[in-house]
Amino acid sequence: MAQVRRLRTGAAADAGINVRPAARSNLHVTVAFLGEVPDDRLGTVQEALSRAVELWHRPPLRRRRSRSGEETSAAAEHPGSSGRPPPRLRLGGGGRFGRGRFTVLWVGLLGEVDALHRLAETIRRELRRSRIPFDWRPLRPHLTLARPGDRLDRASIDEDLSVLDSYLGPCWPATELVLVRSHLGPRPTYDRLAAWPLGS
Template sequence: MRLFVAVHPPAEAMADLTAQVARLRIGLAAAAGTNVRLADPADAHVTVAFLGEVAEDRLSAVRDALGRAVGPCRGPEPPRLRFGGGGRFGSGRRTVLWVDVLGEVERLAALAGRIRDELDAAGLPYDDRPFRPHLTIARPGDRLDVEEDQVTLGGYLGPGWPATEVVLVRSHLGSLSRYVHLAAWPL
């Protein structure tokens, strides 16, 4: 099964971001019927750790590792985050447009580091690329130049919100990706 660990933004933060995206060239193109693959706000998440394929019989080991990692990262208050700015990854057919995560990201980075340490100690897989908290807003590929949208996103600053929990998610890939929450831990 394909697994990742994420923080989900609240509906208010997503409504504000969705309104901003609708005003971007990419949002206008999507409204006009261009297939620019906007991310579904209902599935919005900030990936804290990506595990990839994990055998089902290792699921309890994943849960145990995450429980050990999250406990020491809890504070008296959950970390406060917000969306602002943005950029793109990749080029051509692999272009991804994203919005940056701002606020108490050092707490999110510490959590990501502890999760990786616990997964490693348990002999579980994870993606070891540097942690870069972001939220994907579109996968336009080479169907639309997003440079103007990147500039516009540079001036965006959404409302603050508390990251109240971290969630273990199973993703089912296909023409319509589907996410299933398997467990959650309060922050």
């Protein structure tokens, strides 16, 4: 968050302009968006997510071809390994969603984002199997920094985008998948409903 304070958006927030900066406690990477889920379906969602994380943890299979041309499969793991390590990510680059009063400023994710894509694909497959509706749009790994809308001029937003474009943060592990319920509004909040470790 120290980097955010160096942006025009951060300076505006410090000056009392309502650019709706994301609270540190609310920072997250959405890998699947479910929308409205009735309470009586939450158990089904949790079961689907449990299966997805279990499948994601399984080591990838290596294909082997015998002399006769037949294929066999073997887990690509070392003796004693218990699954995947958590994906290591870092913040870098950035962008803007929307324009005018709908402007959202975000910072991108770099590092082992392929692991996040595999996780998202596995989650969506299990949600589909359980007939849980979800947003089909492709995963674009990012953290929302602020929702300045039209309360900052375009030149300030463009300057922030230029700063984000050259930013490269430290590496950190994504250690868990969390199911949250969102309460949207001027100050969004999130209720933590369940979590699954992403590290072995």
